Amino acid sequence: MQSQDRLTALPPLVAPSPELAARLQALWETAPGLRGFFMSVDHKEIGIRYIVTAFAFLILGGCEALLMRLQLAGPNMRLLTPEQYDELFTMHGISMIFLYAMPVLSGFSNYLWPLLFGARDMAFPRVNALSYWTFLFAGLFIYAAFIMGVAPNAGWFNYVPYTGKAANPGINIDFYALGMIFLGISTTVGSINFVVTLMRTRAPGMSINRMPVMVWGTLTASLANILVVPSVSLAFLMLWLDRNFGTHFFTVGDGGQPVLWQHLFWMFGHPWVYAIVLPAMGFVSDGLPIFCRRPLVGYTLVALSTVATMALGFGVWVHHMFATGISDVALSFFSGASLVITVPSAIAVFCWIATIWAGRPIATAAFHFYAGMIALFVIGGVSGFMTASVPVDWQLTDTYFVVAHIHYVLIGINVFPVIGAFYTWFPKMSGRMLDERLGKWNFWLMFIGFNLGFFPMHISGLLGMPRRIYTYSPDMGWSTLNLITTLGSFLFAIGVLLFIVNVVVSLRRGAVAGPNPWDAGTLEWATSSPPPPYNFTVIPEVGSRHPLWEDRLGDAGASSVARGFAFDEGRETLGTSMLDSEPDSVLRMPGDSWLPFLLGLATTFVFIGMLIHVWWLAGMALIACAVVLIFWLQPDSLPPLIPIEEASHV
Amino acid sequence: MAQDETIGSHAEHPAPARHEVDIGLLAFGLMGAPVIWGVHFLANVTIASRACASTEMSPSASTHAALLVIDAVAALVALAALYVSMQAWGSTRHEGADTRASSTTPEHHAAEVGEGRTRFIALGGIMMSTVFFIAILFDTFAAIVVTSCGK
Numbered sequence: 181m182q183s184q185d186r187l188t189a190l191p192p193l194v195a196p197s198p199e200l201a202a203r204l205q206a207l208w209e210t211a212p213g214l215r216g217f218f219m220s221v222d223h224k225e226i227g228i229r230y231i232v233t234a235f236a237f238l239i240l241g242g243c244e245a246l247l248m249r250l251q252l253a254g255p256n257m258r259l260l261t262p263e264q265y266d267e268l269f270t271m272h273g274i275s276m277i278f279l280y281a282m283p284v285l286s287g288f289s290n291y292l293w294p295l296l297f298g299a300r301d302m303a304f305p306r307v308n309a310l311s312y313w314t315f316l317f318a319g320l321f322i323y324a325a326f327i328m329g330v331a332p333n334a335g336w337f338n339y340v341p342y343t344g345k346a347a348n349p350g351i352n353i354d355f356y357a358l359g360m361i362f363l364g365i366s367t368t369v370g371s372i373n374f375v376v377t378l379m380r381t382r383a384p385g386m387s388i389n390r391m392p393v394m395v396w397g398t399l400t401a402s403l404a405n406i407l408v409v410p411s412v413s414l415a416f417l418m419l420w421l422d423r424n425f426g427t428h429f430f431t432v433g434d435g436g437q438p439v440l441w442q443h444l445f446w447m448f449g450h451p452w453v454y455a456i457v458l459p460a461m462g463f464v465s466d467g468l469p470i471f472c473r474r475p476l477v478g479y480t481l482v483a484l485s486t487v488a489t490m491a492l493g494f495g496v497w498v499h500h501m502f503a504t505g506i507s508d509v510a511l512s513f514f515s516g517a518s519l520v521i522t523v524p525s526a527i528a529v530f531c532w533i534a535t536i537w538a539g540r541p542i543a544t545a546a547f548h549f550y551a552g553m554i555a556l557f558v559i560g561g562v563s564g565f566m567t568a569s570v571p572v573d574w575q576l577t578d579t580y581f582v583v584a585h586i587h588y589v590l591i592g593i594n595v596f597p598v599i600g601a602f603y604t605w606f607p608k609m610s611g612r613m614l615d616e617r618l619g620k621w622n623f624w625l626m627f628i629g630f631n632l633g634f635f636p637m638h639i640s641g642l643l644g645m646p647r648r649i650y651t652y653s654p655d656m657g658w659s660t661l662n663l664i665t666t667l668g669s670f671l672f673a674i675g676v677l678l679f680i681v682n683v684v685v686s687l688r689r690g691a692v693a694g695p696n697p698w699d700a701g702t703l704e705w706a707t708s709s710p711p712p713p714y715n716f717t718v719i720p721e722v723g724s725r726h727p728l729w730e731d732r733l734g735d736a737g738a739s740s741v742a743r744g745f746a747f748d749e750g751r752e753t754l755g756t757s758m759l760d761s762e763p764d765s766v767l768r769m770p771g772d773s774w775l776p777f778l779l780g781l782a783t784t785f786v787f788i789g790m791l792i793h794v795w796w797l798a799g800m801a802l803i804a805c806a807v808v809l810i811f812w813l814q815p816d817s818l819p820p821l822i823p824i825e826e827a828s829h830v
Numbered sequence: 831m832a833q834d835e836t837i838g839s840h841a842e843h844p845a846p847a848r849h850e851v852d853i854g855l856l857a858f859g860l861m862g863a864p865v866i867w868g869v870h871f872l873a874n875v876t877i878a879s880r881a882c883a884s885t886e887m888s889p890s891a892s893t894h895a896a897l898l899v900i901d902a903v904a905a906l907v908a909l910a911a912l913y914v915s916m917q918a919w920g921s922t923r924h925e926g927a928d929t930r931a932s933s934t935t936p937e938h939h940a941a942e943v944g945e946g947r948t949r950f951i952a953l954g955g956i957m958m959s960t961v962f963f964i965a966i967l968f969d970t971f972a973a974i975v976v977t978s979c980g981k
């Protein structure tokens with residue numbers, strides 16, 4: 181979005197025509213080949229890259245987990261050394277939480293938002309590309325440590341004093357500290373882009389009560405990220421200073437406090453875990469209605485329960501710190517807030533069940549994943565409710581019960597909905613259907629494998645098995661349970677593998693999807709699959725929550741999808757107001773650009789310089805960043821790919 | 831306010847009742863309870879932690895009273911937000927009535943078909959105020975039962 185021309189009158193509604201489509205194609209097409217690869221700012225391209233990259237990190241993290249499970253399959257195994265085990269559980273946690281769970285959701289949101297909104301791109305296409313490149317480079321930065329054998333090794337929440345210089349003198353933790361500050365840039369600019377996109381680019385008429393629910397999920401997640409990422413970036417910066425320059429933020433003596441780390445980390449960490457499930461809950465809220473053939477029951481309640489969950493989520497961080505010696509009176513407030521959070525979550529669960537109940541469900545593979553998610557969410561929610569109680573948590577903390585809980589919520593509320601979303605929207609992205617029969621095998625293997633593998637962890641936890649141990653003695657009575665867990669884990673992994681097979685096979689041989697294979701009701705299904713670079717030949721006008729279902733919902737003709745606004749005088753999209761989406765301006769959008777890639781690359785060298793203390797490198801790279809930014813911020817530079825003269829709507 | 835109307839739009843405005851309820855009131859109904867909950871939460875935690883910093887016994891009676899007063903004030907603000915939202919909800923029953931399928935009640939309609947942005951915010955306000963009122967009650971309960979610093 182570069183400049184805004186105030187709109188004084190709306191152009192006429194026109195029908196799409198081949199000439200219009202050809203004109204838009206010329207305006208919006210990304211350059212071909214390698215150049216296009218580096219220069220693309222198309223949200224669909226970026227969204228798919230996000231998804232593929234995140235999935236690669238899921239596979240890496242999964243392999244790390246399977247290695248751990250092999251080591252734990254029986255007592256006293258010697259497959260891994262304790263040091264290797266430490267690095268594996270840490271890299272596993274980092275990969276899953278930071279490099280898979282959030283980015284995969286950002287990928288879906290990036291791909292889908294402009295399509296859900298009837299817009300031509302995100303509000304800031306170049307910032308979008310920047311957020312992808314910085315995510316990729318930050319992920320590679322952290323994995324470079326792994327490859328060099330100096331991976332972070334103190335768990336994903338990285339507690340001081342384990343991570344202080346005294347206990348952990350290697351470069352391992354510095355990699356993680358700088359990598360997280362780096363990744364924070366990606367998350368922050370991405371979140372800002374989502375928020376502004378929502379405020380400015382929805383189709384005319386799409387008031388906030390007509391947005392798909394997943395938009396609410398990503399919106400709340402983005403707002404939360406903007407607020408809390410500074411906390412973790414600051415914490416990691418302070419830790420890096422402690423480790424490299426002898427400051428004492430977290431070391432005892434000279435007024436430092438290790439527990440300060442825990443506060444700063446979890447003020448970020450808890451909202452973050454909601455940020456990695458709320459958009460996925462949105463997939464379920466938007467996906468279930470498609471397969472239940474009716475609108476979601478209680479849209480308002482589900483949408484607002486998302487917001488309520490996140491708001492309460494800012495006041496629960498100390499439930500990760502119940503055992504740190506904070507006074508009971510203070511703990512009780514955090515415990516109370518943690519218990520209340522189940523209220524909005526339960527509202528969503530009841531609305532989903534009611535939707536299935538009141539609809540006519542079609543048991544597609546996607547439906548299986550959404551329904552499975554509801555079951556797992558309930559189990560994970562109950563174990564979460566248990567650990568929200570202070571005395572119960574004192575018994576359970578740092579045992580396998582917690583490992584069971586995090587996997588029920590993260591695999592249950594992130595991985596299952598994400599695979600469901602693949603089955604639902606893969607046809608839109610690729611133009612081909614995923615195989616349904618393989619899909620059901622895929623679901624049952626994952627579902628059975630997951631429960632077989634992870635439910636017994638509750639019991640091993642209750643039997644006293646601590647988390648983060650590399651082995652155990654046969655006398656503990658944990659051996660059978662651990663063997664079952666390992667078998668289940670591998671079954672689950674085979675299920676995920678089957679999914680990848682399905683994707684690869686279907687990309688070649690899947691049935692051709694057509695624009696709306698599920699006969700769904702929202703705007704993304706109004707354009708072809710895959711959509712053209714400009715998304716919609718004409719920008720629709722929206723008059724209800726389900727523009728494509730209006731005939732059968734008794735609301736015929738409220739929206740205008742077949743006819744809409746052309747906006748073909750340049751790379752343009754329509755700017756609308758925040759609450760009621762009233763059109764007010766034409767937004768001119770930038771085209772292909774090297775700047776995001778270059779800025780991402782230069783930033784990488786800033787962090788490399790800081791890591792190895794080569795200050796001239798960091799300094800030069802910083803100057804390079806400034807130069808790129810000067811080009812980026814050049815006022816009114818004409819988007820490079822606009823062959824037609826500028827829009828004149830003044 | 832000319833720019834308030836959709837310029838030359840072809841469809842009906844999504845919030846026909848937008849001039850009937852003050853936007854500030856709607857915003858208070860929606861956000862009043864969560865905001866006051868946040869403020870009261872920080873205040874409670876700060877007061878309790880400071881009072882317990884130097885003792886393992888119960889904090890003083892005045893500390894306790896302070897916690898309860900804060901809870902009471904916060905609960906009242908949340909109830910006020912609930913009241914405002916219910917008023918807005920009640921006074922805009924007609925919003926979206928013309929596009930409403932005949933079989934649905936106004937409540938059902940706003941919750942599921944979703945016409946009427948004004949009503950949407952009002953209903954959201956009812957829900958948010960209720961949830962955060964309960965959250966404040968939980969804290970009050972905690973302040974009453976947990977009386978020892980007990981580290």
Ligand code: HEM
Nearest residue numbers: 242245248249269273276277281335336590647648649669
């Ligand atoms: C094949 C699938 C998976 C298996 C077999 C698995 C297994 C494990 C194991 C064995 C541990 C270490 C337990 C310990 O020693 O304390 C662990 C920790 C963890 N897992 Fe997974 N996991 C899987 C998938 C996932 C996914 C998809 C996520 C998140 C989206 C996830 C998030 C975590 C986290 C956050 C930890 C804690 C790491 C730490 O203690 O620092 N896992 N997992």
Ligand SMILES: [Cu+2]
Nearest residue numbers: 450497499500
């Ligand atoms: Cu938490």
